[in-house]
Amino acid sequence: MTLDRELQILIPDTEDVYTDDVKAFFLTVASLVSSHFMSIIMEVEKPVILTSQHLNKILDSYQGKLTKPEYLTRAFIASTCYLPVIDMDNPSAEWLWVAKLCQLQIYFVQNDLPGRIRETTTEARKWIDPANYNHNLWEFCYLELQAETLDGMYHNFEDHRLKLESKNDPKLKAFIKIYRTIDYAHNNKSKITRSSSGRKQIRKSKLDEPKIEYIAQSDIDDDTDELIDVFHFSRIEDDVDINRERLDDPVPDFIFIKQNTIKATEKYSSNQIYRRTRAKFAHANKNERFISNNIRNLPLSAIQNICSKLWQEFNSFENEEPNREKKRAIGYLLLSLYTGYSVTRLAEDIDNNEKKIIDISTRKKRYDFIIHLDITPLRIKTTGIESVIANQLTQFKLPLPESLGIFLTYKGHPDTLLINEVIAGLKSELELPLLSLGRIEKSLYTIIVHEVSTTQLASIITSRNNKKRADLWYSSHSLKDVKDVYYKAIKIMTDRCQNNSLMVIEHLSEVELSDDAIGSQNCPDYPIVSLFIKHLRQKIVTTTNYIEKFNFYNLWLWHISLLLTSIRAVEGAPGKLKQIHLSIGLAWISDKEERVNAESQRLVPVCAFLVEAIQQFLDYLQQFVKKFGRLNPKLKLEIDKVLISERPLLNYIDKKGVFQSLRPAIINRELGDNFRFKADWTRHVGQRFLHEQGVDEAVILAIFGHEMMGQEAWRKNSSLSIGDIILHQDDYELLAIKLALKQVNL
Amino acid sequence: MDKNTKSRVSRVPRIIKAAERFEVHKLAVRPYQIFCELFSSEIDIPIARPVIGKKYLLEVVSQNGRNLFFEDFKLMSLQEDKTTIVIQKVSISEAEVERRAWFYLMCEFENLKPINPVVFEAIKNSMPTQVQWALFNGSLTIQRVLDFKNVKRHQYNYQLKLFRDQKPHEIPSFSSLIQEAQNDIRSRTANTDT
Numbered sequence: 004m005t006l007d008r009e010l011q012i013l014i015p016d017t018e019d020v021y022t023d024d025v026k027a028f029f030l031t032v033a034s035l036v037s038s039h040f041m042s043i044i045m046e047v048e049k050p051v052i053l054t055s056q057h058l059n060k061i062l063d064s065y066q067g068k069l070t071k072p073e074y075l076t077r078a079f080i081a082s083t084c085y086l087p088v089i090d091m092d093n094p095s096a097e098w099l100w101v102a103k104l105c106q107l108q109i110y111f112v113q114n115d116l117p118g119r120i121r122e123t124t125t126e127a128r129k130w131i132d133p134a135n136y137n138h139n140l141w142e143f144c145y146l147e148l149q150a151e152t153l154d155g156m157y158h159n160f161e162d163h164r165l166k167l168e169s170k171n172d173p174k175l176k177a178f179i180k181i182y183r184t185i186d187y188a189h190n191n192k193s194k195i196t197r198s199s200s201g202r203k204q205i206r207k208s209k210l211d212e213p214k215i216e217y218i219a220q221s222d223i224d225d226d227t228d229e230l231i232d233v234f235h236f237s238r239i240e241d242d243v244d245i246n247r248e249r250l251d252d253p254v255p256d257f258i259f260i261k262q263n264t265i266k267a268t269e270k271y272s273s274n275q276i277y278r279r280t281r282a283k284f285a286h287a288n289k290n291e292r293f294i295s296n297n298i299r300n301l302p303l304s305a306i307q308n309i310c311s312k313l314w315q316e317f318n319s320f321e322n323e324e325p326n327r328e329k330k331r332a333i334g335y336l337l338l339s340l341y342t343g344y345s346v347t348r349l350a351e352d353i354d355n356n357e358k359k360i361i362d363i364s365t366r367k368k369r370y371d372f373i374i375h376l377d378i379t380p381l382r383i384k385t386t387g388i389e390s391v392i393a394n395q396l397t398q399f400k401l402p403l404p405e406s407l408g409i410f411l412t413y414k415g416h417p418d419t420l421l422i423n424e425v426i427a428g429l430k431s432e433l434e435l436p437l438l439s440l441g442r443i444e445k446s447l448y449t450i451i452v453h454e455v456s457t458t459q460l461a462s463i464i465t466s467r468n469n470k471k472r473a474d475l476w477y478s479s480h481s482l483k484d485v486k487d488v489y490y491k492a493i494k495i496m497t498d499r500c501q502n503n504s505l506m507v508i509e510h511l512s513e514v515e516l517s518d519d520a521i522g523s524q525n526c527p528d529y530p531i532v533s534l535f536i537k538h539l540r541q542k543i544v545t546t547t548n549y550i551e552k553f554n555f556y557n558l559w560l561w562h563i564s565l566l567l568t569s570i571r572a573v574e575g576a577p578g579k580l581k582q583i584h585l586s587i588g589l590a591w592i593s594d595k596e597e598r599v600n601a602e603s604q605r606l607v608p609v610c611a612f613l614v615e616a617i618q619q620f621l622d623y624l625q626q627f628v629k630k631f632g633r634l635n636p637k638l639k640l641e642i643d644k645v646l647i648s649e650r651p652l653l654n655y656i657d658k659k660g661v662f663q664s665l666r667p668a669i670i671n672r673e674l675g676d677n678f679r680f681k682a683d684w685t686r687h688v689g690q691r692f693l694h695e696q697g698v699d700e701a702v703i704l705a706i707f708g709h710e711m712m713g714q715e716a717w718r719k720n721s722s723l724s725i726g727d728i729i730l731h732q733d734d735y736e737l738l739a740i741k742l743a744l745k746q747v748n749l
Numbered sequence: 750m751d752k753n754t755k756s757r758v759s760r761v762p763r764i765i766k767a768a769e770r771f772e773v774h775k776l777a778v779r780p781y782q783i784f785c786e787l788f789s790s791e792i793d794i795p796i797a798r799p800v801i802g803k804k805y806l807l808e809v810v811s812q813n814g815r816n817l818f819f820e821d822f823k824l825m826s827l828q829e830d831k832t833t834i835v836i837q838k839v840s841i842s843e844a845e846v847e848r849r850a851w852f853y854l855m856c857e858f859e860n861l862k863p864i865n866p867v868v869f870e871a872i873k874n875s876m877p878t879q880v881q882w883a884l885f886n887g888s889l890t891i892q893r894v895l896d897f898k899n900v901k902r903h904q905y906n907y908q909l910k911l912f913r914d915q916k917p918h919e920i921p922s923f924s925s926l927i928q929e930a931q932n933d934i935r936s937r938t939a940n941t942d943t
Contacts, residue, residue: 387927390934530937531930538926541918547786547867630785630826633773633818677920 006030006045009112013076013120021061025077027051032080033105035094041153041188043106050091058084070125072117076108079124082131100145101127103156107188116187116194123184126177136387137177144181157189170517171399171482173389300449301435301442306340307499308433309443313337314500316425322410332421334410336443340496341403342372343447343465346440350417362400363411370408371400374485376463378476379524383679391531393479393691394522401489402510447492454495456488457700463521464489474709479522479691486516526687527680533742535678536562543747549631550656556747557653558673560620561665562685563744564653567735568607569689569706570594572682574666575651580621583652585614588732589725594708605708606728610735616746621646623749635660692741696734702727764833771834773825774810774817776843777850779875784822784854787868788861808839810846819850823857844879851880859898864905866912869894 014026031052034045053061062081069078089098104127111119130141148163150156160182167175186192301309313333320330335346342349344360352360362371377397382388389395402408422440430438451461459478462469463485469475490511527535539559546552564570564577571594577583583590588609609617624642632639641662644650653665663669667682686707693703704710705723773781807824809816816836818825824834841849858868873889881889895905921929 385923385927387924387931391927391930528930530933531926534930534933535920535926538918538920542920545916545918547917549782549786631782633771633825634778634782634785636772674920676922677926679923 006109009109012112013108015073017073019064019074019077021064021077024051024053024057025061025080028053029076029080029105031091032083032089032098032102033109035089035091035099035102036106039152040103041106041110043109045106052089052091054088055084055086058082069128072121075121075124079104079128082128085131085133096149097145100149101131103149104184107184110188114191114193118194119184119187122180126180130181136389140174140177140181153185153189157185160185170515171396171519172517173395173519300453301438301446303450303454303495304499305433305435305438306446306450306496309429309435309438309446310337310340310496311499311501312429312433313340313425314497317410318406322413327413328415328418329421329425330410331413331415331417332425334407335417336422336425337407338403338411339444340446341407341493343444343461343467345444346417346422353411354414354416361403361411363408365412370403370405370411372403373398373400374464374489374521375466376475376478376521378478378522381681382524385679391528392524393526393528393687394520394524396482396519396521397524399482399485399516399521401486401514404510446496450492450495451488455491457694459694459700460485460488464492472709474690474704474707477523477526477687477690477707478694479520479526479687480694481518481520482516483518485521486511486514522691523687525681525684526691527678527684529688529741532566532688533744536566536742536744538677539674540745540747544749549627550660553627554655554673556620556623556749557655557665558670559747560616561653561670563616564613565685566688566742566744567610567613567739568592569686569693570607571686571708572667572670575653575664577653578651579648580646580652581648583609583617585609585617587729588614589729592708605705605710606725607706608728608730608732608735610732610739612736612739612744612746617652619746619748620652623747626749689735689738692738693731693734696737698731698734702731706731763837764835771816771818774819774846774850776847777817777819780850780854780872781822781825783868783871783875784857785826787865787871788822788857807834807836809836810841811838819846820853822853844883847877848880848883851876852884855884859894863908864894864898864900866905866909 010026010029014022014029016022019025028051030045030047031050033043034047034050036045038044058081062078062084065074065078065081068074083098083101086097086101087095094102104123107123108120111117111123126137127141129135130137132138135141148156148159150159164175164178164182166172167178313336317330317333317337320326320333322330335349338344338349338361339346342360344352349360351357353363358373359375360373362369362373364370375398383392426438426440426443430436445467448461448465448467451464452458458468459472459474460480461467462472462475463478463480493511536559539555539562543552543555543559546555561576565572568577568590570576570592573594576592576594577590578592582592588611590607590609591604592607593604624645628639628642632642637660641650641654645652645654650662651664654662655665655669657663670682690703690707693706701723705721705728710721807818807821809818811817816838854872858865858872861868869891876889878888881887885893887893891905892902894900895902920926
């Protein structure tokens with residue numbers, strides 16, 4: 004069988020001078036594997052073997068056009084320069100694996116699957132490089148998953164995929180790319196065609212069309228009553244609406260509201276809607292966070308009773324008509340109990356198959372609840388970053404009870420009337436006159452907050468309040484911790500489910516998760532922080548120029564003090580000398596830009612390491628003035644200002660010899676190429692560490708400045724005392740030990 | 750008094766406080782900077798130098814009411830503002846000031862044991878040619894220093910080798926830092942495995 008046609012498609016003729024070499028070598032490599040693999044018969048008259056140096060030269064000549072279609076296979080073949088020279092009689096496992104990929108490409112040409120050729124060659128070319136992050140996956144493929152036949156190989160790959168998937172392993176994303184190569188070939192899949200022809204869709208802007216929009220309440224954080232039922236949208240005369248410009252967040256997109264009466268104008272004016280919504284958010288927030296006797300929250304026993312009753316009813320109905328719709332209503336209420344999301348939101352997600360909250364797959368027999376925490380808008384793209392950040396994942400899955408999941412595969416929207424009917428039934432049977440849909444939807448959150456864990460984890464699991472909480476931005480949590488919290492909460496909730504209580508939670512107890520974590524992707528892992536600070540310290544010690552040395556000492560202390568107090572990276576942090584009480588170990592901090600006034604301060608602990616570092620720095624300043632003050636009298640003036648707290652403690656001498664208070668822009672300019680994490684990475688590390696130490700959430704909120712206005716720890720309205728803050732010096736001291744920080748000791 | 754300094758410089762020693770407008774002469778800036786940056790870690794600086802009881806006269810140049818010193822950097826780099834110093838104003842030419850400043854530095858340098866190649870390089874690169882000629886009647890070479898101190902060349906070469914590796918530390922770029930962190934983690938897990 005000649006493969007000229009296939010070869011011509013894979014490696015078309017271009018101006019490339021190596022075309023013949025590459026073609027011949029491709030055939031030679033592909034012929035390493037016999038037709039047992041996938042019944043492709045290879046005949047090579049004379050094997051052509053290229054050396055690594057030659058391949059390397061070829062690869063270099065392809066730079067800049069690696070992703071062009073006609074170079075994909077060429078680049079892949081050339082990238083085998085990382086392998087030792089091929090031994091035709093006894094080829095290594097890696098060469099056999101490459102040969103199989105070559106044969107698969109021939110198959111893809113024969114079956115017209117250009118997408119597969121692109122993905123396989125591109126990924127293989129990258130992974131084959133030992134410096135690549137996925138190289139160990141590549142090794143795993145050819146050492147462990149490779150098999151004699153395509154069939155065997157597919158089974159190995161499928162097993163491994165299932166393993167990764169059940170563990171929520173972050174490697175799954177990369178693995179699935181190479182898995183698809185095998186999957187398509189083994190299962191004879193045809194290519195996916197899309198009906199739309201590209202991105203350019205000539206569609207008129209929505210703004211131009213008059214339309215009627217129905218707005219349903221789907222945010223659980225809102226109150227249970229419906230804010231607005233129906234809106235009339237219509238065109239206005241001159242396309243100008245000043246109100247429209249002002250609305251950015253939660254208010255619906257509209258141009259003009261038909262206004263017949265003055266009353267309607269008031270009620271539905273965009274300004275009013277905006278204000279009402281904001282007020283509701285703020286109100287809900289203030290009332291619910293820490294107060295356990297809030298009437299909005301159901302008592303624990305009531306939640307348990309509801310859960311038990313709902314399961315009873317759920318199991319008593321048949322899946323078939325006519326009872327299916329009633330059962331669906333009950334099912335959605337149960338789902339809301341198990342996830343903490345609103346019924347409307349859940350119905351939207353399942354109906355539109357969005358898979359943002361619930362992932363139901365009949366084929367795989369998996370019914371999952373997706374815990375989602377994607378909080379980093381700007382990710383760092385440096386190669387290898389995955390291995391040095393604390394959290395690799397943005398979401399992971401936990402199973403739902405099977406009977407519930409199976410039922411949900413019957414598609415359909417829950418009927419509001421039936422849901423109300425079910426709730427009315429619960430009201431009367433359980434004697435809970437205040438029961439409402441909203442209260443049921445909030446149950447999981449209530450349980451987690453009051454019985455199991457922190458409000459932060461409750462927000463992560465149920466997504467409740469998650470747009471309003473600043474502390475989520477910094478959070479890092481291991482999958483196992485989140486799962487444990489969820490498991491405990493479900494256990495409490497189903498405590499009164501007689502007979503079937505075992506069945507209701509056993510699905511969770513068997514879950515095995517990887518050691519990864521979800522959360523901020525701007526949180527460096529401890530080793531790289533430790534290394535970076537070590538280098539910075541080394542730099543101070545070895546620098547001789549006095550101004551440079553001064554600057555680096557200040558940069559070092561900036562990082563140390565931000566790490567060990569978790570304050571924000573703002574100009575002049577951590578403040579002036581008089582704000583830091585060295586003997587008690589406490590600092591007054593005012594780092595919130597939006598409300599800078601005398602009352603916006605808070606207290607943070609200053610640990611022993613930091614106290615010593617500051618004292619040594621002060622000694623250094625005095626030495627510095629003594630010696631170099633005689634060179635430049637200005638230095639003395641400025642440093643005296645530092646010592647009498649007229650200037651911030653940390654400064655930077657610029658090229659003109661002017662003192663500038665240290666600020667993120669300077670840090671970025673000086674160290675941006677050495678450490679690319681966003682300026683406030685120290686807070687991410689700090690919060691992760693404090694949570695790992697099991698520090699009380701209220702204290703963490705206080706230290707991070709995430710408390711409600713007027714309730715800061717030092718105010719009379721706060722239940723925290725200064726002692727509560729000071730106590731946590733020790734935790735920061737542990738962080739200093741964990742990061743192996745050392746004093747500068749000049 | 751400032752108007753005609755040359756003829757009417759007071760020859761009488763005076764006692765002043767170190768805080769009083771006391772600066773380094775502009776021609777002695779570079780030697781003073783080298784001294785402060787490079788010497789302080791090299792020489793044992795006594796913590797409390799007995800000022801009282803030892804008759805010590807510091808010669809200074811007076812300019813616009815300021816006292817400009819150009820010698821005895823060791824003393825000056827340690828002075829507290831409160832301590833008193835006995836000074837004597839002298840009127841010497843700028844060339845003389847420059848020469849004496851560098852001469853002082855050379856003396857301190859020659860006291861160092863062993864010879865520090867980093868300091869030598871700094872001096873050699875900064876000393877003006879005319880000063881080199883004035884002090885050594887030729888350009889400054891390591892051979893002159895070695896001859897003066899009666900040190901063999903190979904001893905110095907040994908020092909040179911020691912110091913060659915002590916370049917100012919460079920913080921690695923972000924990608925190399927990541928690489929380093931990965932290696933660290935790998936070696937650590939390897940250690941725990943065994």
